Amino acid sequence: MSARILVALRIKAPPTRVFDAFVGETGVWWRPNPLFSFTPRSPGVLAFDGEGEGARLVERLASGKVFEIGRVRTWVRGERLVFGWRQAAFAPGMDTEVEVRFEAVGEETRVTVEHRGWETVPAEHVARHGFPDQLFLLRHGQWWTGLLEGLSVHLTP
Amino acid sequence: MARLTSALCYRDPKAALKWLEAAFGFELVLLIEDGEGNLAHSQMSLGEAHVMVGNEWSADHASPASLGGKNTQTVHIHIDEDVDAHCERARAAGAEILMEPDTQFYGDRTYRCRDLEGHIWTVGQTVKAVTREEAEAATGLKIQGWA
Numbered sequence: 001m002s003a004r005i006l007v008a009l010r011i012k013a014p015p016t017r018v019f020d021a022f023v024g025e026t027g028v029w030w031r032p033n034p035l036f037s038f039t040p041r042s043p044g045v046l047a048f049d050g051e052g053e054g055a056r057l058v059e060r061l062a063s064g065k066v067f068e069i070g071r072v073r074t075w076v077r078g079e080r081l082v083f084g085w086r087q088a089a090f091a092p093g094m095d096t097e098v099e100v101r102f103e104a105v106g107e108e109t110r111v112t113v114e115h116r117g118w119e120t121v122p123a124e125h126v127a128r129h130g131f132p133d134q135l136f137l138l139r140h141g142q143w144w145t146g147l148l149e150g151l152s153v154h155l156t157p
Numbered sequence: 158m159a160r161l162t163s164a165l166c167y168r169d170p171k172a173a174l175k176w177l178e179a180a181f182g183f184e185l186v187l188l189i190e191d192g193e194g195n196l197a198h199s200q201m202s203l204g205e206a207h208v209m210v211g212n213e214w215s216a217d218h219a220s221p222a223s224l225g226g227k228n229t230q231t232v233h234i235h236i237d238e239d240v241d242a243h244c245e246r247a248r249a250a251g252a253e254i255l256m257e258p259d260t261q262f263y264g265d266r267t268y269r270c271r272d273l274e275g276h277i278w279t280v281g282q283t284v285k286a287v288t289r290e291e292a293e294a295a296t297g298l299k300i301q302g303w304a
Contacts, residue, residue, distance in 0.1 A: 002190075002192070003190060003192040004188075004189075004190050005188070005189055005190075006187070006188035006189075006190075007186060007187050008184065008185055008186050008187075010184075110184070118192075133191060133192075134191065134197040134198065137189045137190075137191075137197065138189055138197075138198055141189055142187075145186070
């Protein structure tokens with residue numbers, strides 16, 4: 001089984017619009033969190049580099065370097081997006097995955113983020129900051145909720 | 158601003174998440190699971206309101222299912238429309254209806270039910286404006302703080 005986080009939020013916009021903003025305007029609504037930085041030089045600007053399966057979620061750092069957070073594994077516009085998620089400090093074999101689902105509910109979109117695979121990152125790993133597992137996952141989940149709220153504000157200012 | 162949130166204990170909280178969505182229309186907004194797939198924490202929303210759904214996480218936290226059906230608190234949901242349809246939805250999901258929808262002296266139409274583990278919920282909708290004088294006349298009670 002996978003240690004996972006699931007958060008969901010309704011956004012007042014259609015699924016294709018929410019999906020396009022998620023992948024195409026990432027740097028605008030993303031809110032970096034120093035507790036969960038991808039590299040020692042973060043924060044940079046997040047972006048999806050390319051479209052479709054094989055595209056990359058990257059962080060473009062001020063130095064000009066580009067850190068690859070993960071590759072897109074599933075890209076179904078307006079419905080579903082799956083991508084890998086690694087921090088620079090992750091050792092081989094540590095890999096988490098993010099699945100984002102976009103469901104129409106009336107005139108709104110219910111956006112669900114499932115972030116799984118945290119059991120591959122050991123309790124003593126620096127990424128966890130010494131937090132007990134549940135607290136780490138809760139804090140990370142609250143960050144995801146904040147990210148979706150940022151996406152919502154971006155789409156419905 | 159202050160906000161009050163009920164945190165409910167279930168023997169099987171993952172079943173409760175599904176049931177509360179089917180019966181009452183709650184939506185899951187946060188779920189944390191450990192490496193064994195056990196629920197660690199969850200929250201559901203209904204409009205602007207939230208409940209937390211958890212397990213029997215300490216010796217002092219128990220589901221009514223572990224207490225012979227006893228409740229020490231109940232949760233009240235207030236909705237804007239069609240409490241009768243809400244009741245039928247809950248019934249269809251397996252709620253035990255303890256009191257069918259009925260219009261109360263204070264102007265709310267309410268029903269009361271037990272969920273899958275015995276938590277008692279009431280659900281109400283305001284269907285008519287009632288003054289304090291009317292409520293006092295209807296009940297014979299002296300009422301303070303009538304909004």
